[in-house]
Amino acid sequence: MGSTVCDAVAGDPDLELVAAIDPKASGTVHGIDIAPTIEALFDTDAEVAVDFTDAAGARENLRWLAEQGIHAVVGTTGMTPEDLDEIGDWFGDGRANCILAPNFAIGAVLMMKFAAEAARWFETAEIIELHHDQKIDAPSGTAMRTAQLMEEARAADGAGEWAADPTTKVVADGARGGVAGGIHVHAVRMRGMFAHQEVILGTTGQTLILRHDTFGRDCYMPGVLLAVKQVASRPGLTVGLDALLG
Amino acid sequence: MGSTVCDAVAGDPDLELVAAIDPKASGTVHGIDIAPTIEALFDTDAEVAVDFTDAAGARENLRWLAEQGIHAVVGTTGMTPEDLDEIGDWFGDGRANCILAPNFAIGAVLMMKFAAEAARWFETAEIIELHHDQKIDAPSGTAMRTAQLMEEARAADGAGEWAADPTTKVVADGARGGVAGGIHVHAVRMRGMFAHQEVILGTTGQTLILRHDTFGRDCYMPGVLLAVKQVASRPGLTVGLDALLG
Amino acid sequence: MGSTVCDAVAGDPDLELVAAIDPKASGTVHGIDIAPTIEALFDTDAEVAVDFTDAAGARENLRWLAEQGIHAVVGTTGMTPEDLDEIGDWFGDGRANCILAPNFAIGAVLMMKFAAEAARWFETAEIIELHHDQKIDAPSGTAMRTAQLMEEARAADGAGEWAADPTTKVVADGARGGVAGGIHVHAVRMRGMFAHQEVILGTTGQTLILRHDTFGRDCYMPGVLLAVKQVASRPGLTVGLDALLG
Amino acid sequence: MGSTVCDAVAGDPDLELVAAIDPKASGTVHGIDIAPTIEALFDTDAEVAVDFTDAAGARENLRWLAEQGIHAVVGTTGMTPEDLDEIGDWFGDGRANCILAPNFAIGAVLMMKFAAEAARWFETAEIIELHHDQKIDAPSGTAMRTAQLMEEARAADGAGEWAADPTTKVVADGARGGVAGGIHVHAVRMRGMFAHQEVILGTTGQTLILRHDTFGRDCYMPGVLLAVKQVASRPGLTVGLDALLG
Secondary structure: OHHHHHHHHHOOOOOOOOOEEOOOOOOEEOOEEEEOOHHHHHHOOOOEEEEOOOHHHHHHHHHHHHHHOOEEEEOOOOOOHHHHHHHHHHOOOOOOOEEEOOOOOHHHHHHHHHHHHHHHHOOEEEEEEEEOOOOOEEOOHHHHHHHHHHHHHHHHOOOOOOOOOOOOEEOOOEOOEEEEOOEEEEEEEOOOOOEEEEEEEEEOOEEEEEEEEEOOHHHHHHHHHHHHHHHHHOOOEEEOHHHHOO | OHHHHHHHHHOOOOOOOOOEEOOOOOOEEOOEEEEOOHHHHHHOOOOEEEEOOOHHHHHHHHHHHHHHOOEEEEOOOOOOHHHHHHHHHHOOOOOOOEEEOOOOOHHHHHHHHHHHHHHHHOOEEEEEEEEOOOOOEEOOHHHHHHHHHHHHHHHHHOOOOOOOOOOOEEOOOEOOEEEEOOEEEEEEEOOOOOEEEEEEEEEOOEEEEEEEEEOOHHHHHHHHHHHHHHHHHOOOEEEOHHHHOO | OHHHHHHHHHOOOOOOOOOEEOOOOOOEEOOEEEEOOHHHHHHOOOOEEEEOOOHHHHHHHHHHHHHHOOEEEEOOOOOOHHHHHHHHHHOOOOOOOEEEOOOOOHHHHHHHHHHHHHHOOOOEEEEEEEEOOOOOEEOOHHHHHHHHHHHHHHHHHOOOOOOOOOOOEEOOOEOOEEEEOOEEEEEEEOOOOOEEEEEEEEEOOEEEEEEEEEOOHHHHHHHHHHHHHHHHHOOOEEEOHHHHOO | OHHHHHHHHHOOOOOOOOOEEOOOOOOEEOOEEEEOOHHHHHHOOOOEEEEOOOHHHHHHHHHHHHHHOOEEEEOOOOOOHHHHHHHHHHOOOOOOOEEEOOOOOHHHHHHHHHHHHHHHHOOEEEEEEEEOOOOOEEOOHHHHHHHHHHHHHHHHHOOOOOOOOOOOEEOOOEOOEEEEOOEEEEEEEOOOOOEEEEEEEEEOOEEEEEEEEEOOHHHHHHHHHHHHHHHHHOOOEEEOHHHHOO
């Protein structure tokens, strides 16, 4: 993921890649020496650091970045609510800001947003998520989260329950998938695919389909670059890419 | 269309069908005598009238409804800006309101809204509209309008031009479809289909697809019923279903 | 269904509608008096009869048609293997032929045929069937049958087992759908839809999707008309529309 | 492409990678030294060589391979009919065989085969091909070839002309795409996508969709491996992957 971020930053005319840090790698990337530790940022004019590490590493990095007054963009997953509180404190004094998002795929975030917005206008909705056949968990976290957001949006709008499931005669059961927020979430695992999700909403005489397809891990880059460009103007800690897509 | 509206109103537990008017029909619908002229509304407690006629008929009907203090919901197409001005005047005195929409398919209106909202986050977009093989015009008005809304949204957001068309070697040309708002709009005409539209937006590593499928003319009923229920609380003339989906 | 068949026959330049039979209806259809009993065929030049009744009715009708030397096209479901044996006997003496198919939708039959043919070239496959939200059984018979045909085709080709299901961490379960022939069959129930099925096959770097959409019960008519035109030249009993699509 | 083939061969339990040739590369791949010239095959037990070079290079390589009695699998494009005649001669003496295919994506070949087979049963058909936004030619060769095969299949089956284009009122024109074999071929160019094609066929009340999606150049590998395994048992020159999918 680090090298994908470096490619994206180096390829953006508005940004400059000034440092790259990887404790396990060496050599150069886009003419920049890969440094083993974050302290290498001392020697550069880095204004923004992008962190795709792990929860433990990110906590350390973020404290250090906040102390140095360097903005942070974080795609690392596994943060707890307590972590977020702490990170909010670190970036709370106005010296540096932080944007942290569990999903930097702009299309996925918009799909979730639109699905929640549309939910109240339809009586039925189901989600089909499709992933490569090495994914071991099902349904996907994004699909479960989408269903939950749709349910919450309906509740907030006073739209009531989804229409009842009509199935009274079960011919076979046990397909991959579950029910979340009253929505059937179907999980397809298919060789050749990457990551895909389709939200289907139906009412009388019509359906609305919101579908997000990803074709490689560079799908996160438009979101990362957007955050890098906006972080300086977003005081404190911002959680979730949707805050930037308002 | 009239009988479809009658079915929808009669089938809604919150509404009551009290009159049906059709100069060319007779008999009863849902136990109601079909009357030949709009004056039959005198004898009922009609609070809201639904008009799916033609531009000339609708103008006459709307003036009469405004005079009688009966709210109007209008799906008739072909109204000019001058018509709208006049209708706005008629329904401007607070006695009755009017909701007029060129498209009462909720899913189509949401698709257009979401497409405009998403446009700024993608470098490329194209529209595929698919209709039954008796449709004589191409591309469809909805597709052309969608492309225009997307272009306007990008302009308003300062998102600049769409990415340039890469095609430098044209192997064949003349497929059904055109360019609107910088967007290629492909028109498919297919036996068996009804009316469908897919907006595809792409950026690095991902695409977002917004698709609306209709399966019969009852697709307009959820939007009509929504308007019937809201018209009493929407002063004056409201144009477009999107105003009700805020 | 009867009136849909009458419309289709009357609308085909190569065919002539000469009789219509419905014990529960009266009046005329395309200028033909609707008769209450099958004996009305005595008075016409009927060469082919189309039967969409129920299993009990069809058994009686077919025996009578075979005796009279009138070809039969049968879309009635619920026939047992014993029924088929008996029908085969009735139409076995060369005086009249019978084509009986559980599914007259040409596209569905081709989808099943192609799915079976493609099965051996892919390591993974799943089926998504989508129906209107009044359907009470799930998964659909067509989807279960498709999965079974794919499994049989793989076995016949010596293609071995499908790739193992990767799911080791079940986040939620109980979505509508089951497993048939080693294939996950997902069942979507959606207001607004009619009947749809998608077979997805995947191998390294690619997927193949075979999708059939129906938009009304007239979807069976091309298959019925094909059978009506071919039945005279297909001796004895032919089961399944696929026999006509060779 | 060379390294993708090496990965695929090395990863197949039935095959062994014994040599790798690239005049512009050096180093090792899967423990094999990359050699600069084809003569390096002298020193190995190579039974089959895979050629993804260019037309000029492939001609030289194929003559040499035929002389050495080494089977060849060729994905190189740009061969003329005269080239094929010559290659057929080289591999005509029974010492070595050759399988040459312009498209090794199994799913694409099946899609084309099924589209041709289905064509006679539908009155209307259109093709939508979707590619990444760097592709400079439009429509794609695969789409044009598919349309041609469908037209030929209809002609062979005596199915007559496609239904007439209904468009009599052109609202806008000039979208990317052309007409081939009487079929409208729509070309979408979209950032984020790889290579995709959808064939849509329609008749009364129903549509059949055949769609092939690719997600990376490894999509050619199942076809290449299939050819590598079959080439020894296919005498002479075989053109087209479809011959192997019978």
